[in-house]
Amino acid sequence: xxxxxxxEWKTMTRQRSYFLFLIxxxxxxxxxxxxERNNAGLSSFTNxxxxxxxxxxxxxPLFMLxxxxxxxxxxxxxxxxxxxxxxxxSIPAYLFGKFAGxxxxxxxxxxxxxxxxxxxxxxxxxxxxxxxxxxxYLFSLLLIYVxxxxxxxxxxxxxxxxxxxxxSVAIWFFLIMIWPTALIAILGLVPYPLIDPLMxxxxxxxxxxFLRIFLIIQWDSGAVFGGSYDGVVHLFxxxxxxxxxxxxxxxxxxxxxxxxxxxxxxxxxx
Amino acid sequence: MKMLVKLIFLAVMISLLxxxxxxxxxxxxxxxxxxxxxxxFKLAAGIYDEALVLKKPIILEGTNGTILKVCSSEPALxxxxxxxxxxxxxxxxxxxxxxxxxxxxxxxxxQLEDITVEYDHLGLELEEVNNxxxxxxxxxxxxxxxxxxxxxxxxxxxxxxxxxHVQDGFYLESSxxxxxxxxxxxxxxxxxxxxxxxxxxxxxxxxxxxFTGAMVMGTNYSVIAxxxxxENNQNVNAQGLLLYDVHxxxxxxxxxxxxxxxxxxxxxxxxxxxxxxxxxxxIGAQMNRIEKNMIVGNTFxxxxxxxxxxxxxxxxxxxxxWDAALKLDTDGDGKSNLPHSADPFFLNxxxxxxxxxxxxxxxxxxxxxxxxxxxxxxxxxxxxxxxxNVLHKQQQSNQQKPIFWFICAAMIVSSLLIIYFxxxxx
Numbered sequence: 001x002x003x004x005x006x007x008e009w010k011t012m013t014r015q016r017s018y019f020l021f022l023i024x025x026x027x028x029x030x031x032x033x034x035x036e037r038n039n040a041g042l043s044s045f046t047n048x049x050x051x052x053x054x055x056x057x058x059x060x061p062l063f064m065l066x067x068x069x070x071x072x073x074x075x076x077x078x079x080x081x082x083x084x085x086x087x088x089x090s091i092p093a094y095l096f097g098k099f100a101g102x103x104x105x106x107x108x109x110x111x112x113x114x115x116x117x118x119x120x121x122x123x124x125x126x127x128x129x130x131x132x133x134x135x136x137y138l139f140s141l142l143l144i145y146v147x148x149x150x151x152x153x154x155x156x157x158x159x160x161x162x163x164x165x166x167x168s169v170a171i172w173f174f175l176i177m178i179w180p181t182a183l184i185a186i187l188g189l190v191p192y193p194l195i196d197p198l199m200x201x202x203x204x205x206x207x208x209x210f211l212r213i214f215l216i217i218q219w220d221s222g223a224v225f226g227g228s229y230d231g232v233v234h235l236f237x238x239x240x241x242x243x244x245x246x247x248x249x250x251x252x253x254x255x256x257x258x259x260x261x262x263x264x265x266x267x268x269x270x
Numbered sequence: 271m272k273m274l275v276k277l278i279f280l281a282v283m284i285s286l287l288x289x290x291x292x293x294x295x296x297x298x299x300x301x302x303x304x305x306x307x308x309x310x311f312k313l314a315a316g317i318y319d320e321a322l323v324l325k326k327p328i329i330l331e332g333t334n335g336t337i338l339k340v341c342s343s344e345p346a347l348x349x350x351x352x353x354x355x356x357x358x359x360x361x362x363x364x365x366x367x368x369x370x371x372x373x374x375x376x377x378x379x380x381q382l383e384d385i386t387v388e389y390d391h392l393g394l395e396l397e398e399v400n401n402x403x404x405x406x407x408x409x410x411x412x413x414x415x416x417x418x419x420x421x422x423x424x425x426x427x428x429x430x431x432x433x434x435h436v437q438d439g440f441y442l443e444s445s446x447x448x449x450x451x452x453x454x455x456x457x458x459x460x461x462x463x464x465x466x467x468x469x470x471x472x473x474x475x476x477x478x479x480x481f482t483g484a485m486v487m488g489t490n491y492s493v494i495a496x497x498x499x500x501e502n503n504q505n506v507n508a509q510g511l512l513l514y515d516v517h518x519x520x521x522x523x524x525x526x527x528x529x530x531x532x533x534x535x536x537x538x539x540x541x542x543x544x545x546x547x548x549x550x551x552x553i554g555a556q557m558n559r560i561e562k563n564m565i566v567g568n569t570f571x572x573x574x575x576x577x578x579x580x581x582x583x584x585x586x587x588x589x590x591x592w593d594a595a596l597k598l599d600t601d602g603d604g605k606s607n608l609p610h611s612a613d614p615f616f617l618n619x620x621x622x623x624x625x626x627x628x629x630x631x632x633x634x635x636x637x638x639x640x641x642x643x644x645x646x647x648x649x650x651x652x653x654x655x656x657x658x659n660v661l662h663k664q665q666q667s668n669q670q671k672p673i674f675w676f677i678c679a680a681m682i683v684s685s686l687l688i689i690y691f692x693x694x695x696x
Contacts, residue, residue: 013692047572047593050631057633108688115681122674130674180629181638184619192623199625213628221550223503223528224574226620226627 001093001100008071008101013108021063021109028055029117033126049132053215056140057176057208061147064106065168068151071102073164076155076267091264095257099152106144114140139215142245146207146252153256156263175206196228203232207252214245298322302330313359321346321369327353332360339364345374345395355381363389371395371419375402382407391415393436396445399423404431411436413458420445428453438463439477442470450475460485461499464492472497481507483529487514495522502529503552509534510551516541525549531556532573535563543568552627553578553617560585569659570594574630575617579650591656605654612650615642 012018032052075081084094114137121128151168158164174182183202187195203209214236216222222233235241298320302311307327315335321344324330340346341364347356354377361372372389373382380402387393393409393416396402400423408431409417417433420426423445431453433439439455441463442448449471455461461477462484464470470492477483483499486492499510510529513521518540525547526532532551533543539561546568548554554573555565559581566586570576571593579585595610616635619642620627629635 009688009692013689047631050572054631054633104688105692108685108692111681112685112689115678115685118674118678119682122671122678128674130670130677134677177634177637180626180632180634183629184626184638187623195623196625199628203628209628209632212632221572223501223550223552224572224627224630226552226574226624227503227530228624229628 001097004089004094004097005100005104008098009104010101012101012105018105018109021106022113024059025110025113026116028059029114030120033117033121033128034124036121036126036128049136049219052136053139053212056136056143057212060140060143061176061208062169062172064144064147065151065154065172066165067106068102068148069154069158069164069168070151070161071098072152072155073158073161076159077161085268091261091268092257095152095156095260095264099148102148102152103145106148107141110140110144111137135215135219139211142211142249143208145249146211149253149256150207153260156260156267175208179206179209199228200232204248210248214241217241302328321348323348323350324354324356325351327351329355330357330359331355332358334358336360337362340369341365343368345369345371347373349373349375349380350377352377353379353381356383356385358384360386361389362387363391370415375399378402381405392419393417393433394419396420396423396426399426401425403427403429405429407431409433409436413437416441416463417455417458420448424448427451433458439480441465442467446470449473454478455480461502462486464489468492470494476500477502482512483510483526485509485512485514486516487512488516489519490517492516492519493522494524495520496524498525499529499532500525500527507531513538513541520544521546523547527551533557535560539563542566547571548573548576554612557582557585565590567591567656567660571659574620574627575614576612577650578612578614578617582650587650587652588654589656590652591659592652593659595652595655597655597657599657604657606657608655609651609653610655611652613639613643615639 032055035048035051075084118128118133150171154164154167154171158167183199187198190198203213213225216224217233217236218241222229222237225233236244298318299322302322302324305311305328310329310331313330313332313336315333317337317339319339319341321340321342322338324347336358337360338346339362346361346369349356363372369391371392371394372387373394375394376397376399378400380399382403383405385407387407387409390412391414393411394407396419398421404427406429411417413435414437416438417436418428418440420440420442421444425447427449428440429452433453433455434457436458438460439453439458439462440450443465445467447469448467450462451473452475454476456477456479458480460482461480462472462475464486466488468490470489472484472492472494474496476498478501480502483502484494484497486494494511502508502510508530510526510532511521511524511534513535514537516538521541521543523545527547527549529551531553532548533546533555535555535557537559541563543563543565544567548568549571551573552575554570554576555578557579560579561582562584564586566588567590569591576592576594589605592610594612595606596608597606598608599605600607616630616639
């Protein structure tokens with residue numbers, strides 16, 4: 001597992017395209033922090049925060065899904081997977097090693113560009129609130145974590161890189177872009193009293209939603225969701241909030257990787 | 271008859287010779303009655319079960335632990351006349367207490383300080399009280415009756431009072447020229463409830479967790495400034511500040527946040543609503559049938575819907591800061607060239623199905639918004655929205671800067687190390 005982690009991390013950092021991310025994140029965050037100039041120092045949830053969160057939700061999940069799914073389908077296509085199958089490597093070790101390598105490399109490049117943008121923001125005289133920045137940073141890291149896992153899962157299902165790309169984009173479009181529209185359309189068909197519990201269920205099923213809502217509530221702005229979510233807001237703001245997030249992340253990786261391991265095990269003997 | 275004389279004699283003897291406790295309780299009122307005007311009557315620590323009546327200008331001074339626990343049908347304290355002063359007394363109700371109020375006050379120029387009232391019924395009842403001062407009074411109830419109840423009482427001052435779990439924190443009816451400052455009202459129905467009272471000053475108060483932070487009805491020439499009206503969201507109709515039939519008043523620099531409706535204004539005219547910070551409410555401000563009001567220089571941040579208005583005429587809505595506005599300033603005057611309209615589309619969606627409010631500022635919402643655009647006539651427009659939030663005070667101190675740079679450097683160094691070791695050939 002350690003070797004897989006090292007190899008994944010090393011191949012990632014040695015690709016030239018890896019540094020494209022540095023430029024991309026650096027540019028995006030520098031521009032976004034410039035936006036924050038108007039309500040400088042404000043650490044709560046504002047429209048600018050909403051915009052930043054939304055841009056993160058557009059970009060990060062899509063890239064992470066593609067990177068995650070490609071890293072497996074690539075090896076399937078190039079025959080490296082078949083080669084690995086002859087080695088005494090267990091499938092869970094393969095999956096976790098790959099995941100560890102990917103998240104190390106991605107988190108590193110993200111951290112670097114985020115820190116550079118922070119420094120640029122500070123140097124250009126924008127008063128940024130530290131808790132606000134760290135909130136956004138944590139949110140991004142969690143998004144990377146969640147969508148890399150989902151990407152790896154897609155990689156175990158998709159046969160080729162092309163299919164992996166299509167699936168990634170489709171899932172991204174469904175979970176991020178069309179989510180409210182789709183839910184409103186679907187929930188219009190169920191009896192009215194069921195809408196509330198189903199919305200809460202949907203919130204748990206979509207990790208992007210879960211993280212977004214968790215972040216907004218931690219920013220002390222849970223009231224924007226209105227009375228029907230008072231219970232959720234209280235729960236997340238209580239001491240149990242962070243352990244719920246932790247538990248959710250563990251459960252998430254457990255469920256998706258169990259499925260991924262099942263799929264990989266079937267493919268090993270094909 | 272003889273028997274009665276004997277009994278009285280016995281009682282007098284007992285009270286004179288021994289039975290200290292009985293004596294103190296039995297004669298508290300008579301001792302007070304015997305005092306000359308302006309005298310100080312000190313009540314030592316202890317629990318007294320006697321309803322007191324203060325009719326002349328004296329000073330009743332308790333100490334830490336002076337408790338009046340009255341189980342009668344009379345108020346624990348009845349104050350009338352003028353220049354009565356009461357200090358440091360705690361009044362607690364007993365279960366059998368039937369009196370409608372813990373303290374009943376009439377007359378003028380009284381002064382009440384450091385008083386704690388824990389009573390199921392009304393806290394302080396003021397009837398035709400003038401020029402009196404109430405400072406540092408704490409009232410805790412059971413959400414049944416009001417904390418302070420004013421009737422035809424003018425020119426009074428209420429400072430630093432704390433009111434919790436009552437019906438209305440302060441209820442005023444036909445009481446003019448009263449001043450409220452530095453009070454805190456929480457977990458009640460209405461924090462401040464003004465009815466048909468003019469020239470009211472409400473400053474620096476804090477009203478949280480009530481159904482309505484401040485309900486002001488039927489007032490002219492009042493000032494409501496620097497208050498914090500927050501988290502009044504327990505009821506579907508909860509508001510931060512409600513103004514109904516309010517005219518020629520000034521509503522300045524209040525902080526109204528996390529309410530269902532931040533500011534609700536109806537049938538009001540000639541008011542100046544300036545410099546208020548309206549944040550994170552479901553509806554920032556809702557105004558119906560208003561005339562000739564000035565709504566200038568307010569800040570609207572992160573409200574689900576910033577502003578709604580119907581049937582307004584001749585109002586001046588200008589130079590507010592709208593967090594949600596698209597801003598463009600081509601001539602550098604600090605005002606945006608693009609007028610801003612608050613679109614109630616999301617509000618309508620969430621009003622029909624409250625659970626959909628979870629989609630507030632969802633990345634996919636922009637898509638839906640384009641599809642469900644509201645008609646022009648439903649929009650309220652600020653023709654010159656401000657570019658910058660002028661109300662916001664810089665919160666970050668320079669002390670944070672070293673930590674900031676340290677974190678920044680730590681992030682850069684650690685990520686560079688990871689990348690460096692990743693690229694290093696072994």
